Amino acid sequence: xxxxxxALALSAMLLITACNEEASNNNDDNNKxxxxxxxxxKKVEDTKTYYxxxxxxxxxxxxxxxxxxLVSSKELFKVGSSASVALEHLAEGxxxxxxxxxKSISGLGLIKPSKSERVLYKxxxxxxxxxxxxxxxxxxxxxxxEMDMSTLGINETKTLYLNVYDAGTEQNSETSSxxxxxxxxxxxxxxxxxxxxxxxxxxxxxxDGLESSGLNQSHKFNNPVAVVKITRI
Amino acid sequence: xIKKLTLSTLVAATLLTTSSFAKDIEVKITNLTSGIYxxxxxxxxxxxxxxxxxxxxxxxxxxxxMAEGGDISGLVSDLDAKNANTISNPAKGLLAPGKSTMTSIxxxxxxxxxxxxxxxxxxxxxxxxxxxIKIPDAKGVYKFVLNAHDAGTEANDEIINGGxxxxxxxxxxxxxxxxxxxxxxxxxxxxxxxxxxxxxxxxGDFDNTAGxSDLDAKxxxxxxxxxxxxxxxx
Numbered sequence: 001x002x003x004x005x006x007a008l009a010l011s012a013m014l015l016i017t018a019c020n021e022e023a024s025n026n027n028d029d030n031n032k033x034x035x036x037x038x039x040x041x042k043k044v045e046d047t048k049t050y051y052x053x054x055x056x057x058x059x060x061x062x063x064x065x066x067x068x069x070l071v072s073s074k075e076l077f078k079v080g081s082s083a084s085v086a087l088e089h090l091a092e093g094x095x096x097x098x099x100x101x102x103k104s105i106s107g108l109g110l111i112k113p114s115k116s117e118r119v120l121y122k123x124x125x126x127x128x129x130x131x132x133x134x135x136x137x138x139x140x141x142x143x144x145x146e147m148d149m150s151t152l153g154i155n156e157t158k159t160l161y162l163n164v165y166d167a168g169t170e171q172n173s174e175t176s177s178x179x180x181x182x183x184x185x186x187x188x189x190x191x192x193x194x195x196x197x198x199x200x201x202x203x204x205x206x207x208d209g210l211e212s213s214g215l216n217q218s219h220k221f222n223n224p225v226a227v228v229k230i231t232r233i
Numbered sequence: 234x235i236k237k238l239t240l241s242t243l244v245a246a247t248l249l250t251t252s253s254f255a256k257d258i259e260v261k262i263t264n265l266t267s268g269i270y271x272x273x274x275x276x277x278x279x280x281x282x283x284x285x286x287x288x289x290x291x292x293x294x295x296x297x298x299m300a301e302g303g304d305i306s307g308l309v310s311d312l313d314a315k316n317a318n319t320i321s322n323p324a325k326g327l328l329a330p331g332k333s334t335m336t337s338i339x340x341x342x343x344x345x346x347x348x349x350x351x352x353x354x355x356x357x358x359x360x361x362x363x364x365x366i367k368i369p370d371a372k373g374v375y376k377f378v379l380n381a382h383d384a385g386t387e388a389n390d391e392i393i394n395g396g397x398x399x400x401x402x403x404x405x406x407x408x409x410x411x412x413x414x415x416x417x418x419x420x421x422x423x424x425x426x427x428x429x430x431x432x433x434x435x436x437g438d439f440d441n442t443a444g445x446s447d448l449d450a451k452x453x454x455x456x457x458x459x460x461x462x463x464x465x466x467x
Contacts, residue, residue, distance in 0.1 A: 060429075083319055114289040217436060218424075
């Protein structure tokens with residue numbers, strides 16, 4: 001839980017940075033960026049074209065808060081391949097800071113069931129990736145990776161329904177001491193499980209017969225767990 | 234004069250793109266589950282603002298009636314008030330696992346969104362839903378898959394006691410086992426969720442006279458998707 005909290009604080013700071021960058025780019029005409037170089041005062045024309053996306057994520061699970069979302073245009077995961085250490089940090093502890101870089105942004109905090117969050121993301125690549133942990137799991141996460149956005153015109157909206165994946169980096173023991181959302185351990189570098197990303201087979205819970213589980217029936221989930229509306233603005 | 238004509242043609246063209254016209258559509262609904270029945274289906278072509286619910290929001294009283302007891306009359310009245318084209322109960326009763334039903338709708342102008350709902354039996358307040366999808370303009374055949382939703386208005390106690398009225402706990406019936414339904418369960422969950430979510434599934438147990446649930450874990454579990462819908466735009 002401590003890990004989750006520090007991740008939240010850090011994510012919040014980074015979002016502010018992301019927002020500021022957004023604001024400073026607002027006065028660009030024709031999506032072109034003008035940069036003042038430090039050495040001489042010559043203006044260098046950035047010839048890249050930028051695309052801005054409004055991303056609204058709504059949690060439609062019953063009792064699985066989503067950890068602060070990470071929005072990027074880089075590859076975050078691939079089903080059938082092993083998870084990166086940075087993704088393992090997100091999937092096991094809800095900590096997205098290892099995935100954050102200059103071209104990624106974070107949501108402000110947990111998205112609780114039935115709640116939404118809206119972020120604006122600016123990129124020069126017409127691809128979107130998103131990731132977030134289901135905090136009441138061992139290493140369950142939702143999202144998508146390098147979704148092609150090139151067919152989305154300005155003011156057009158695309159709606160996605162997100163499935164749950166298992167990072168394959170931690171055994172799904174469901175014990176209170178191992179589930180971040182129950183105050184258990186977050187990241188642990190040991191790769192205990194299959195070590196490949198797959199679709200998640202769901203949680204069992206104590207009510208469903210797993211006596212050692214710290215979860216109850218409310219934590220069970222089925223796909224999809226989130227609705228995402230992406231609008232190019 | 235020529236200029237005026239061009240202008241009015243332009244106006245007409247703009248109108249064409251912002252409003253949509255009557256269509257004939259055929260809708261085929263298939264129950265994809267292995268052990269869950271659908272109570273009378275509601276199939277409706279309606280305007281965008283007649284959407285029946287949004288996942289994550291609190292269910293309306295009429296959505297609750299449908300989800301807890303299979304009573305679609307309240308939702309039909311809501312849709313009638315918005316001049317929707319609605320077909321009630323095309324399967325003439327329960328739609329059994331693996332079975333399909335078919336219906337046709339002639340939509341009025343601007344009724345270009347399609348919704349389908351029905352209670353899932355036996356569940357406490359589970360329902361299938363196709364939620365206000367835009368009916369495609371082009372002629373053709375389109376396929377959709379539907380997920381199970383939980384109305385969030387009743388606790389998923391999984392006790393079969395005939396309770397089908399809003400705010401009455403329990404499941405109305407077990408259509409598979411009828412009078413031989415399981416009894417004596419102490420209940421799975423005592424708390425309603427309070428908002429519409431994706432259904433987390435039935436749990437069930439293996440005890441017909443006691444245990445936590447009156448549902449059978451071998452029969453009544455399900456995963457998404459739970460139904461498929463094929464829409465033919467003619």
